[in-house]
Amino acid sequence: MPKILALHELTTEHKNMIQAAAPGFELITSKIGELAPGMVREAEILLGWSSKVEGEAVAPDSHTKWVQVWSAGVDKLPLDAFRQKGIRLTNASGVHSIPITEHIFAMILGFVRNLHHAVRQQTNRHWDTAGTFTELAGKTIVIVGVGQIGRQTAQVAKAFGMRTIGVRNSGEPSPHIDVMYKVDELTKALSEGDYIVNILPLTPLTTHIFDRDKFAAMKDSAFFVNVGRGQSVVTDAMVEALQAGKLAGAGLDVFEKEPLPQDHPLWSMDNVIITPHKAGDTDQYAERVIDIFLDNLKAYTQSRPLHRNVIDYDKSY
Structure with missing residues (x-):
């Protein structure tokens, strides 16, 4: 048998x-x-x-x-x-469409509403009303890797009143995506985004696809979310962009090296939200x-x- x-x-x-x-x-x-x-x-x-x-x-x-x-x-x-x-x-x-989409927006909303600072201040019992607060309505989200998770993310983004840009190999249209680019047009797509979300799988073509040139193409005010694969990002390039103010913030669930080393500079950055590769858990x-x-x-x-x-x-x- x-x-x-x-x-x-x-x-x-x-x-x-x-x-x-x-x-x-x-x-x-x-x-x-x-x-x-x-x-x-x-x-x-x-x-x-x-x-x-x-x-x-x-x-x-x-x-x-x-x-x-x-x-x-x-x-x-x-x-x-x-x-x-x-x-x-x-x-x-x-399997991950719902939990990862919710995780993406937990990070984005945490940044938009300054919750990552509030949590740190709560730990210190410190009342601090400083910080920048904004809204998602009218902003542009760039979803890099429009598969099942990307489609779910776009649908939720639309509920917030966002403009949606997608990036996928085929360039074929997808529901809830306003503009779709092919991967070889990634730099152009990134330049339009207020929020950049990486959901790409790891392949020879996507390894280190987010390099210095890609971070340079993003707006200084952009927030980068990575729930795809850590190896798709040149970490040093991302850190440099964050430190230089060329990237406003990042929400990171995956890393080139896991666990993230205790002495890594990302831990101490107050414009970074870190979760330990748990975005898909449910x-x-x-x-x-x-x-x-x-x-x-x-x-x-x-x-x-x-x-x-x-x-x-x-x-x-």
Whole structure:
């Protein structure tokens, strides 16, 4: 009997739903540290991923045909080995649309309403009415990477009365985006933004895409939010822009090096909001991943193509 190996905790309801969708499969659940030898190698489907299972999953005699990861990003997975082995890969894209969008606006609104300073003053029990306060209505947001999260972000931005600019590879229009640019027009798009939001996946083309030239193209009054990948930003260039007043502020959830070193200058900047790579966290996470997995599992067991969140190895996303 073919096996599905789940590397994450599943509720009884989740297990029952998986078994109902794939009655001809044996479902096995195991923590990474408790895997028996050969368990990964024998599984046809992996629900979850860890670098610790890579050796068995891509071994010549491995039965693995499909991996459903628990994350949206796949840049840390052995994509070339998967391609050579013929393993299909699906991710959790779409799971994060609501929490990351809300996180983006938590950072932007914190900056707009000076909440990051207020929290620091509260810690010091200091009543301080200084600071600049503004509004989002009428401002322009540039969303770099208009996928599911970008579309959700644009929709919320419209509710605030903002003008929306999008950047995506295809340049194709998207709902709630007023103007769409291609990636090779990024510099022009950045020059128009009051708020710049990076949601790009990490690929060879997006690594260090936000360099000195890109930060120089932004308005001195712009606020930069990164919830994409830390490696898409040249950190030193961003720090220089912040220190020189060429960038008004930043909301950062991801970094080139994580955890962010304790002696890094970003920690002490009062125009920077830092969160520890938690923008996508939500108590609804597992439910949404399982929903994606079940849709594809039903197709898989009927020998139909997977249709949700299939990774294109040529694009690395």
